[in-house]
């Protein structure tokens with residue numbers, strides 16, 4: 161574990177946020193398996209240290225753009241369970257009033273500009289948000305989350321070029337989980353990912369995405385520099401998704417071995433690793449952490465029950481929000 | 486008894502047969518090879534034809550559609566798989582500025598014999614960026630042919646014709662219909678473009694539906710039959726080229742028509758067909774031709790809202806009833 165912070169409260173919040181993401185996903189998966197959730201969803205489990213390490217380095221004024229695998233970003237940027245589960249079930253009290261669902265879930269009030277169902281689709285939005293910050297003299301930073309597969313989109317190269325030309329306060333956070341749907345990304349991506357950013361003169365870092373302190377430490381430094389006009393930056397975070405591409409992707413041995421999954425889950429799990437660190441450093445006891453886990457689980461169960469009982473949007477909402485007033 | 490296969494199997498068979506017949510046909514797209522697409526439509530093709538002819542691409546839609554255009558212009562017959570119809574927006578330049586216009590711009594010297602197969606259709610709880618029916622967008626562009634199969638039978642015959650066509654063809658499959666079965670002959674057959682199919686004979690009103698809206702129209706016709714209203718149901722099968730003659734003949738006979746398509750109602754496929762009927766069968770009409778499309782809203786996620794956005798048999802029957810009763814209706 162990289163040593164980044166000494167503040168006990170910050171450490172415990174990071175742990176808690178990672179557990180909240182994992183717990184949210186376990187419940188979402190359960191909702192899918194019990195046929196209570198409409199549609200499909202992409203689980204973030206396994207990648208918690210990326211979203212939490214990064215978002216814990218941001219303020220509420222900083223923005224993020226998220227992806228189809230967006231529950232983790234949403235939680236990490238400050239969202240509450242109730243409105244998230246309501247959104248997942250298409251209920252009126254969801255963050256998007258049930259109009260977005262899993263693939264568009266976001267708590268906009270905490271600077272989340274939305275999850276996106278178009279791979280690479282948010283790269284322009286994130287970079288545009290950074291352009292606005294620069295033009296208006298604001299010091300907020302925008303983090304653009306995207307997957308390794310999204311680096312194949314041409315849009316990325318267009319916006320990185322402009323971000324570099326104009327020194328925009330944007331951080332491109334590539335969550336490299338090794339796969340684009342059912343294909344190993346190394347089979348469909350030539351060359352190095354960080355070199356793509358470096359070609360534009362963008363400082364790029366490859367980092368262990370399962371180490372929340374390392375991610376947090378690096379992000380803090382880059383955010384501080386981006387606020388001073390030294391951006392953009394690029395981070396390639398090496399991580400892994402535990403579930404299939406989406407909840408319905410159960411039989412996946414044809415593209416990914418069980419042994420590989422086991423190795424990541426047992427030996428590189430971001431929560432287990434951080435927990436061991438907290439205990440060995442005397443920051444928390446096993447009992448205290450167990451109590452925290454239990455509390456998060458209770459919160460989630462309560463929020464799920466709430467969402468299940470919550471009303472659907474009224475039919476009159478169907479043509480609301482097509483245009484802004 | 487003729488065997489029944491799914492729409493998914495029908496597409497698979499059509500592509501396999503054409504790939505066996507013509508070595509210049511190849512397939513590319515995201516997760517088309519080992520995964521056989523997320524809908525498993527192309528399963529097994531890579532085993533037979535290998536990774537040289539069934540090519541997994543990066544997530545670079547404009548890039549690989551551009552490659553298909555170039556390959557098509559120089560002697561290959563690519564079939565490009567666009568995983569969701571919603572991604573058409575990403576490839577519009579390659580499709581509409583490049584593929585659609587080469588033949589014309591070159592004074593007939595260049596051709597672009599490619600197929601873009603993609604999908605459409607809401608009510609899968611996939612929200613606004615994975616549920617659209619965007620056939621009107623491409624049907625608007627001269628130089629592109631547009632096929633909309635309404636069953637496994639159509640899917641196979643139209644796909645084979647598309648692959649042999651010397652023009653860029655866009656095929657929209659309804660993703661909710663992949664597991665629907667229909668009788669499909671073992672023997673080879675093709676369905677020519679621009680030939681509508683009269684699915685049900687009737688005398689009081691013509692229901693023209695595309696893709697899954699043919700099912701909606703047929704169900705509506707059942708409801709109406711029970712009330713003594715005889716509806717004729719027609720599937721144009723391709724919207725470019727459009728078999729105007731069959732549609733006009735029917736409307737001249739019934740004197741009333743509803744056009745149903747799952748694209749947004751405004752500025753859509755329904756408007757185009759209705760307008761042609763008004764222009765060319767005006768003096769035969771006893772009522773305005775109605776359009777029924779998807780509501781003019783991005784497709785909402787919530788089931789409570791999403792189901793309100795697409796035409797249903799009950800709504801079609803209700804409109805047909807009013808038209809036949811001579812009540813004025815405003816479609817919007």
Ligand SMILES: Cc1ncc(C[n+]2csc(CCOP(=O)(O)OP(=O)(O)O)c2C)c(N)n1
Nearest residue numbers: 229277278279307308309310339340341544
């Ligand atoms: C433009 C576009 N193309 C294809 C898809 C279908 N799709 C959804 S997720 C995905 C893979 C994305 O891989 P990656 O960016 O690595 O993200 P991950 O799922 O691994 O988190 C694909 C191809 C899409 N949603 N949008």
Ligand SMILES: [Mg+2]
Nearest residue numbers: 307308337339
């Ligand atoms: Mg990935």
